[in-house]
Amino acid sequence: MAGQKESLLEHLERIAFFLDLQGENVFKIKAFKTGIEILGGLDEKELFEKIVDGSLIEAKGIGKGILAVCQEFLKGGSSSELQRVQENLPEGLFDWRNISGLGPKKIKAIYQSLGISTLGELEYACRENRLVNLPGFGEKSQTKIRAELQEFKNRQGKYLLADALATAEEIESKIPKNIAFDQLGDLGAKRPIVEEFKYLVVYHTQKPSLQLVGQKQPTDRINDAVKNKEIRFKTKDGFPCLFLFRKPEERVTRAIFETSHSDHWQSLVNAAQKKNLELNEDHLGGGESPKSEEEFYERLGLPFHRPEQRELTARSSLEKALHEDDLVGVFHAHTLDSDGDATLEQMAKAAKKRQWKYLGISEHSKTASYAHGMEEARLTEQWNWIDEWNEKTPDFKILKGIESDILKDGSLDYSDKILKKFDFVIASIHARYGQKEMTDRLLRAIENPATTMIGHISGRLLLSREAYDFDRQKVVEAAIKHKVVIELNCNPHRLDMDWSDLVWACEKGLLISVNPDAHSPSGFDDVRFGIWMARKALVPKAQIINTWPIEKLYKFLNEKKSA
Ligand SMILES: [Zn+2]
Ligand SMILES: [Zn+2]
DSSP states (O other): TTTHHHHHHHHHHHHHHHHTTTTTOOOHHHHHHHHHHHHHHHHHHHHHHHHSSGGGGSSSTTHHHHHHHHHHHHSSOOOHHHHHTTSOOOOGGGGGGGSSOOOOHHHHHHHHOOOOHHHHHHHEEEHHTTTTTSSOOOOHHHHHHHHOOOOOHHHHEEEOOOOOHHHHHHHTTTTTTTTTTEOHHHHHHHHHHEEEEEEEEEOSSSSTTTTTOOOOOOOOOOOSSSGGGGGEEETTTTTTEEEEEEHHHHHHHHHHHHOOOOOHHHHHHHHHTTTTOOOEEEEEESSSOOOHHHHHHHTTOOOOOOOGOOOOOOOOSOOOOOGGGGGGGEEBBOTTTOOSSSSSHHHHHHHHHHSEEEEEEEEETTOGGGGGOHHHHHHHHHHHHEEEEEHHHHEEEEEEEEEEEEOOOSHHHHHHHHHHHHHHHEEEEEEETTHHHHHHHHHHHSSTOOOOOESTTOOOOOTOOOOOOOOHHHHHHHHHHOOEEEEEEEOTTTSSSHHHHHHHHHHHTTOOEOOOOOOGGGGGGGHHHHHHHHHHOOOOOOGGEEEEEEHHHHHHHHHHHHH
């Protein structure tokens, strides 16, 4: 029965939380909370006996209400009281109790005005500045909530790649300058989610120790694996680390092994066998140990695969890895006209400064009123401004676009007449309904001749919101058939469509676009995440439309428009 007491207490806490949220009688809420404390102090066996025979009521501070809930819970794992108090409220709100500074009133206010219910959505709302203008909130409280959210996430033991890279920088800043190291595992391979901060540390005569990597006060137990040349520990801030200590001659091979998916490693082993070379996790035969990873691949007769290109079997021919310089321009950016942080001019200048040749602007459409979506009149204003800019800036073009909501029936948010006026249309789902309809909604949006691309196709928010259910094969096939592009949304919370889907989808011939979904000039930095993901999936550049020369791109957009 281990853990059942915890489940019961959590159940009671849930009820207390929703009682609070419903604004019920304060004395009732207080009685409930006191009850939880008392039950928490009892030994599990004793507690359950007293619940079953009803004698729990004799304990001071325990009322009939709580006893009834406990008895019901022991029988069926839930209670009618929870159903009652949770009515009309999403259960995800319960997680918000972990964010200190957010009392029931505030939680309710955010939920009611923004319609969001998970912590991930809350974090996203903060990123998009949606709390700043809510009554009772402001810039300061938004910043605080964001910091709290971050701390909470740290406690969960899984990190978004963007967050992990920031933490890694901190860990690495402690490693003395004369010690060479490599990032391994999820971090080295740039996977969307990182679970452990894994490093290879090169040592010579020193004894492997935490001191060698600049760590002094591990809060957690250090394992006793110094013999195995490994130390696992948690940093002072609770980040799980694993350091592997290796001699210089073992470095290259071990680092490749530790960043490779098993399929990739197996293909390296096969290549070594063909050449009669010995290969294990720390050693490659055929002469002195390779000095660089490039040399390692060369010895096996293979092109160099970067760490993030080691998810699939090694290819015998591989084009030069996608680089930010390969992007001629980008689509998907928001400005102050909808829910961005900067003016259109600031965004355009920032994009131009990156040597891009165009910026495809795409505000939210009118249905997205929470994000200040564009009604027709404001669109005309923005277009006039863009026409003026384009006239005086021949070497950098702003493309007129929109991120149009895919409505419940799969139609887009404006009349065909308006849709025809855009240079491109990103169709995205922002409000969700039943899962069954998702495939049909996406298919209808793809069949709409106005649609240039589909935005964040699965709707997932990493570590917080699952992708919705839809038939990926069907949707990708339809996109290929109708020459609709599927974006690779580079926001580190999204990285959507997932790289593993890009593998098969692009093999079928899908076109993609590496889209920052930027809400500020610094949001353009996110393209690096997209580039890593495209590398993972080994997407050929010819299938990434924003690497195309502008003439080819404009021709594609125009053909789409006149279709
Ligand atoms: Zn969107
Ligand atoms: Zn967007």
